Amino acid sequence: MKNQIKIALVGNPNSGKSSLFNALTGLHQKVGNFPGVTVDKKTGSVALNSQLTAEVIDLPGTYSLYPRSEDEKVTFNVLLDADNPAHPDLVMIVADATNLRRHLLFITQIIDLGMPSVLVLNKIDMAEKRGIEQNTDELARILGIPVVATNARQESGLEELKKALAEQGARVSLPFYLPNSEIQPVLEEVSKMSGEPMGYRSFIYLCNHDHLDKLKAKEHARIDALIIKKEVNIQQLQARETVERYQQIAGLLTQIERKSHKSEDVRSERIDKILLHPIWGYTIFLGILFLIFQAIFAWASWPMEWIEKLFNGLGGLANQYLPESLLTDMLVSGVIPGLGGVVVFVPQIVLLFFFLALLEETGYMARVSFLMDQLMRRFGLSGKSIVPLIGGYACAVPSIMATRTINSWKERILTIMVLPLMSCSARLPVYTLLIGLSVPDDRVLGLFSLQGLVLMGFYLMSFFAAIGVALVLKWFIRERSSSYFLLEMPAYQLPRWGNIGMTLIDRAKAFVFGAGKVILAVSIILWALSSFGPGDAFTRLESQYAQEAMLNPSQELDNQLEHDKLAASYAGTLGKFIEPAIAPLGFDWKIGISIITSFAAREVFVGTMATIYSLGTADFEETTLKEKMLADTHPATGLPIYSLATTFSLLVFYAFAMQCVSTLAITYKETRSWKWPALQFVYMTGLAYLGSLLVYQLLK
Amino acid sequence: MKLSQLRAGDYAQIKALGKHPIANKLLEMGCLPGERLKVRRIAPFGDPMAIQILGYELALRRDEADAIEVELLPKSPFL
Numbered sequence: 001m002k003n004q005i006k007i008a009l010v011g012n013p014n015s016g017k018s019s020l021f022n023a024l025t026g027l028h029q030k031v032g033n034f035p036g037v038t039v040d041k042k043t044g045s046v047a048l049n050s051q052l053t054a055e056v057i058d059l060p061g062t063y064s065l066y067p068r069s070e071d072e073k074v075t076f077n078v079l080l081d082a083d084n085p086a087h088p089d090l091v092m093i094v095a096d097a098t099n100l101r102r103h104l105l106f107i108t109q110i111i112d113l114g115m116p117s118v119l120v121l122n123k124i125d126m127a128e129k130r131g132i133e134q135n136t137d138e139l140a141r142i143l144g145i146p147v148v149a150t151n152a153r154q155e156s157g158l159e160e161l162k163k164a165l166a167e168q169g170a171r172v173s174l175p176f177y178l179p180n181s182e183i184q185p186v187l188e189e190v191s192k193m194s195g196e197p198m199g200y201r202s203f204i205y206l207c208n209h210d211h212l213d214k215l216k217a218k219e220h221a222r223i224d225a226l227i228i229k230k231e232v233n234i235q236q237l238q239a240r241e242t243v244e245r246y247q248q249i250a251g252l253l254t255q256i257e258r259k260s261h262k263s264e265d266v267r268s269e270r271i272d273k274i275l276l277h278p279i280w281g282y283t284i285f286l287g288i289l290f291l292i293f294q295a296i297f298a299w300a301s302w303p304m305e306w307i308e309k310l311f312n313g314l315g316g317l318a319n320q321y322l323p324e325s326l327l328t329d330m331l332v333s334g335v336i337p338g339l340g341g342v343v344v345f346v347p348q349i350v351l352l353f354f355f356l357a358l359l360e361e362t363g364y365m366a367r368v369s370f371l372m373d374q375l376m377r378r379f380g381l382s383g384k385s386i387v388p389l390i391g392g393y394a395c396a397v398p399s400i401m402a403t404r405t406i407n408s409w410k411e412r413i414l415t416i417m418v419l420p421l422m423s424c425s426a427r428l429p430v431y432t433l434l435i436g437l438s439v440p441d442d443r444v445l446g447l448f449s450l451q452g453l454v455l456m457g458f459y460l461m462s463f464f465a466a467i468g469v470a471l472v473l474k475w476f477i478r479e480r481s482s483s484y485f486l487l488e489m490p491a492y493q494l495p496r497w498g499n500i501g502m503t504l505i506d507r508a509k510a511f512v513f514g515a516g517k518v519i520l521a522v523s524i525i526l527w528a529l530s531s532f533g534p535g536d537a538f539t540r541l542e543s544q545y546a547q548e549a550m551l552n553p554s555q556e557l558d559n560q561l562e563h564d565k566l567a568a569s570y571a572g573t574l575g576k577f578i579e580p581a582i583a584p585l586g587f588d589w590k591i592g593i594s595i596i597t598s599f600a601a602r603e604v605f606v607g608t609m610a611t612i613y614s615l616g617t618a619d620f621e622e623t624t625l626k627e628k629m630l631a632d633t634h635p636a637t638g639l640p641i642y643s644l645a646t647t648f649s650l651l652v653f654y655a656f657a658m659q660c661v662s663t664l665a666i667t668y669k670e671t672r673s674w675k676w677p678a679l680q681f682v683y684m685t686g687l688a689y690l691g692s693l694l695v696y697q698l699l700k
Numbered sequence: 701m702k703l704s705q706l707r708a709g710d711y712a713q714i715k716a717l718g719k720h721p722i723a724n725k726l727l728e729m730g731c732l733p734g735e736r737l738k739v740r741r742i743a744p745f746g747d748p749m750a751i752q753i754l755g756y757e758l759a760l761r762r763d764e765a766d767a768i769e770v771e772l773l774p775k776s777p778f779l
Contacts, residue, residue, distance in 0.1 A: 484764060
């Protein structure tokens with residue numbers, strides 16, 4: 001049997017860590033979650049030699065052992081807590097050879113933890129290009145750990161790295177940095193309390209025990225008491241460690257590194273002159289946003305249509321070949337459309353993440369933050385919020401998944417909360433139907449279609465609603481960690497397509513298996529609500545129609561039956577039940593049913609309306625539906641139901657209401673708490689209700 | 701003077717770090733006393749700014765740059 005070891009992959013952000021992870025583990029990787037947090041846990045396996053395989057875990061990137069975010073805390077706990085399930089036997093540290101000095105801070109901290117380590121010096125080719133020469137043998141000798149050099153695309157050095165990892169075993173090197181002597185007596189006591197060895201481990205335990213999840217309140221209290229008793233200034237200790245470590249590192253570098261007089265990154269500087277230009281910078285960014293928008297709005301519609309056709313076809317086949325039964329009906333009207341409703345999102349997710357990964361890979365995303373930070377910060381959002389927000393015009397689901405690039409928890413939550421307000425593509429069929437009902441097909445200034453202008457108005461309104469709500473919500477959401485903006489602007493580089501491919505597979509899988517379950521479940525519930533009714537209403541309807549059908553069979557009769565069934569179903573009952581509540585908005589029970597069924601997806605509104613007005617859902621004409629809706633009158637007053645007031649009230653309702661179970665499901669998955677989707681649902685529906693009430697009462 | 705008072709293209713040497721919740725984070729990122737830097741650029745709306753330090757480019761907000769006390773250097777090649 002083969003032996004297996006656990007290896008943790010650590011390093012600064014932008015060190016090429018995930019790229020090395022992909023190169024080592026290839027397709028043998030899986031994504032999970034660290035318990036209790038929203039941080040992705042990526043693991044993969046690699047055969048180091050014929051005897052030994054390694055389970056590699058890709059830990060979140062961090063600049064030091066002093067965590068400031070949820071991600072960094074995960075890395076800290078995995079490394080410090082020997083009982084953590086992910087605690088490794090061996091640490092593989094990745095560093096960027098073009099900027100070894102800053103990377104050595106974290107490298108030497110890991111070495112001082114006394115864990116067996118191997119250093120991977122990445123991007124050695126880029127360093128050479130910039131005239132930076134490093135003596136890796138000498139570096140290995142001084143640090144006391146194996147050093148393997150690879151180039152930016154990890155084409156070289158992989159075999160050597162596997163060999164070094166296999167041979168490292170449990171060897172540890174001597175400490176690099178020693179905490180100053182005055183603190184030694186305190187460290188002795190910490191060591192006695194914690195069981196940690198005297199040196200740097202006790203030091204980091206003393207400074208960072210707050211972040212160590214395994215400690216109980218009592219243990220925290222003992223350390224805190226010690227800190228007070230000995231008058232230890234933690235902040236100062238850390239500052240001193242950082243400064244002294246950097247001094248030692250400067251000394252080390254004079255021995256192993258030689259730089260030519262001009263080692264600046266001239267190429268990135270040149271590109272930035274254009275991409276960060278006050279005019280060109282924003283113009284190009286707008287162009288990129290437009291391209292992304294175009295892709296998820298227009299290009300994605302092709303594969304989405306195929307997927308819809310495929311699932312419709314599947315439903316048709318099941319209907320044809322399976323015996324008529326409740327189970328078949330559930331399969332055809334609940335499960336298959338539900339599955340289709342999950343898979344249909346995949347093209348948009350893949351396209352959006354293709355662009356996002358491209359922006360991240362090339363280093364442009366950091367520039368987006370730089371350009372947009374000042375504008376977005378006023379609304380409590382991040383410079384990085386703009387890309388997901390614009391993506392929200394196509395679909396909130398992939399866009400909410402895309403907020404992970406936002407570092408601050410508060411800015412990320414705010415972005416997630418307001419994203420569903422953006423006018424997504426599922427609202428478009430509802431808008432076109434309702435605007436077609438109420439707005440005359442006129443031209444403004446002989447040029448613009450009035451209907452088009454109203455539609456554009458709703459698109460613009462959604463953006464202002466989103467940033468407006470963010471402006472209000474930012475006062476109610478507490479920041480978890482001190483807010484700051486310190487961002488490394490990585491050197492520009494060509495994208496590594498393999499990495500982008502891995503990201504796409506990851507994201508699509510995460511959506512289908514994560515949010516997909518909830519979406520499927522709700523589809524089945526909604527199917528049940530509209531397929532069953534209270535009492536024996538359904539059986540009576542069916543026998544009544546069966547008699548008529550024998551005398552005079554026709555398609556209209558079937559449609560009429562579907563209409564009556566829907567009215568008698570639980571959904572119909574519910575629609576009538578909520579009628580008093582929605583009457584002030586100008587809605588009747590038929591609209592009530594549509595609002596309820598729209599919960600699966602907004603565009604279902606059109607289909608439900610077709611059923612309600614007894615049109616076959618299969619091949620109905622939208623113009624016929626419009627005529628039928630316009631002809632409908634209030635039974636009591638005889639006035640038309642779809643007056644301007646009601647139609648606009650309904651438009652506003654669909655603009656604001658949270659009627660998308662997929663969005664709620666993905667919000668739950670991304671925040672790991674039902675609190676946020678619940679809040680989304682309540683505030684959006686509240687906003688929709690008030691907005692519609694206002695519009696209806698004013699226009700009535 | 702403060703780092704936040706510099707203009708694009710200026711060279712400076714860090715003298716000290718003032719009190720700031722993330723002073724230690726600034727140190728980690730290489731904003732060390734004695735370290736020399738160049739202001740690469742200031743974002744179009746005046747905030748944030750990007751500096752060249754420790755051989756890489758770091759973007760930070762004015763609020764953070766306020767905490768960094770610097771001395772202006774005559775323009776001369778370095779790094």
